[in-house]
Amino acid sequence: MPGFEWMGAEEKAEINQVLDQGFIFRYNFDGVRNNVWKAREMEAMLCERMQTQYAHLVSSGTAALSVAYHAMGVGAGDEVIVPTFTFVASVEALVAAGAIPVFADVDDTLGLNPASVESNITPRTKAINVVQMCGSMADMDAIMAIAKKHNLLVIEDACQAIGGSYKGKPLGSIGDAGCFSFDSVKTITCGEGGGIITNNETIYRNAHMYSDHGHDHIGNDRGAEGHPIMGLNYRISDLNAAMGVAQLRKLDDMVAVQRKNKAKLKSALSQFSEISFRRLSDPEGDQGSFLTFMLPTEARTVEINQKLKDAGVDGCFYWYANNWHYIKNWPQIQNMVGSAKLPIHLNDDLPDYTQLDTSASDAVMSRSISMLIKLNWTDAEDRKSTRLNSSHESP
Numbered sequence: 001m002p003g004f005e006w007m008g009a010e011e012k013a014e015i016n017q018v019l020d021q022g023f024i025f026r027y028n029f030d031g032v033r034n035n036v037w038k039a040r041e042m043e044a045m046l047c048e049r050m051q052t053q054y055a056h057l058v059s060s061g062t063a064a065l066s067v068a069y070h071a072m073g074v075g076a077g078d079e080v081i082v083p084t085f086t087f088v089a090s091v092e093a094l095v096a097a098g099a100i101p102v103f104a105d106v107d108d109t110l111g112l113n114p115a116s117v118e119s120n121i122t123p124r125t126k127a128i129n130v131v132q133m134c135g136s137m138a139d140m141d142a143i144m145a146i147a148k149k150h151n152l153l154v155i156e157d158a159c160q161a162i163g164g165s166y167k168g169k170p171l172g173s174i175g176d177a178g179c180f181s182f183d184s185v186k187t188i189t190c191g192e193g194g195g196i197i198t199n200n201e202t203i204y205r206n207a208h209m210y211s212d213h214g215h216d217h218i219g220n221d222r223g224a225e226g227h228p229i230m231g232l233n234y235r236i237s238d239l240n241a242a243m244g245v246a247q248l249r250k251l252d253d254m255v256a257v258q259r260k261n262k263a264k265l266k267s268a269l270s271q272f273s274e275i276s277f278r279r280l281s282d283p284e285g286d287q288g289s290f291l292t293f294m295l296p297t298e299a300r301t302v303e304i305n306q307k308l309k310d311a312g313v314d315g316c317f318y319w320y321a322n323n324w325h326y327i328k329n330w331p332q333i334q335n336m337v338g339s340a341k342l343p344i345h346l347n348d349d350l351p352d353y354t355q356l357d358t359s360a361s362d363a364v365m366s367r368s369i370s371m372l373i374k375l376n377w378t379d380a381e382d383r384k385s386t387r388l389n390s391s392h393e394s395p
Contacts, residue, residue, distance in 0.1 A: 003250070045249075084105060131160075135161050153176045162251065172197055178196070180194060190244035276293065
């Protein structure tokens with residue numbers, strides 16, 4: 001990770017096919033595109049690789065979440081359980097849909113704690129947003145059992161975990177709908193792009209219509225298409241999809257290299273007695289894009305994180321202090337600040353997000369450091385990533 005490390009002739013060939021023979025808009029204009037349909041091609045590849053009936057490409061991972069929520073019927077006043085540790089888009093997309101985020105704690109998988117999920121369910125709960133952070137997964141058996149017990153939808157955000165699996169099922173395919181991001185720093189990249197997968201025909205139909213102003217995409221005359229629902233524009237272009245076609249062909253090789261490099265790094269760090277590692281719900285399904293280790297205290301974690309920076313080790317993330325991924329560092333979310341009045345402001349009993357008790361999540365996140373696993377590591381870089389200080393002493 002990320003896929004841009006392996007961009008080359010294959011991506012150029014796919015993009016040039018669109019430029020030389022096709023048309024960059026993903027829909028219609030059959031007469032001028034010479035049967036070049038890269039979005040369709042990548043969607044078919046996703047269905048095969050992810051073992052789902054349907055796939056639909058959109059313009060970003062955030063767009064995938066927004067479209068999935070609408071396609072699943074999550075909207076005004078619905079509560080959706082989300083983890084305290086995620087990318088901020090998980091919450092932004094919910095708020096844009098008019099729904100109410102309810103934060104549940106994470107455990108040592110870095111995913112949703114099933115006990116916290118169940119304790120946060122109310123009569124208004126509509127769905128659980130499971131976020132498969134840093135290449136691995138939450139305890140999906142327990143979460144899916146809770147969803148079934150309470151008749152809740154599950155949206156599986158696998159934006160950071162494409163290529164991983166849980167007990168043989170590709171991540172993203174376990175819930176009612178799964179979402180991927182194909183931005184510039186994801187495992188596979190379209191430059192910008194995202195995708196939704198599902199086995200539910202209604203969700204798929206709603207997704208492809210909502211992401212294109214409600215077009216039903218029936219027939220070959222765009223101007224004559226019906227519009228059964230309202231929608232917005234979250235379309236991907238065939239240029240972006242062309243890059244994704246080439247990248248998706250490389251996915252399994254990318255994951256194999258990540259896993260190999262991660263195993264080497266984990267073996268080297270295992271010598272340090274203070275270190276423990278993130279719990280993997282299914283070690284064989286770990287995608288391998290990050291190695292997360294934990295230290296005994298917050299103070300020791302801050303110290304080691306600084307040592308890694310001072311040593312020039314690239315790609316280390318102390319998420320607890322990261323303002324992209326942890327609720328404690330999101331004043332705009334805690335105070336629900338937008339450039340205009342938000343739908344969530346119409347709720348009389350809005351939760352006070354400034355008073356969230358995140359102590360259980362803090363106990364995990366304050367002691368965790370994640371190291372990005374690169375595809376093109378040289379032996380020298382590999383050794384550098386395992387050197388916590390110049391004397392090779394215990395950290």
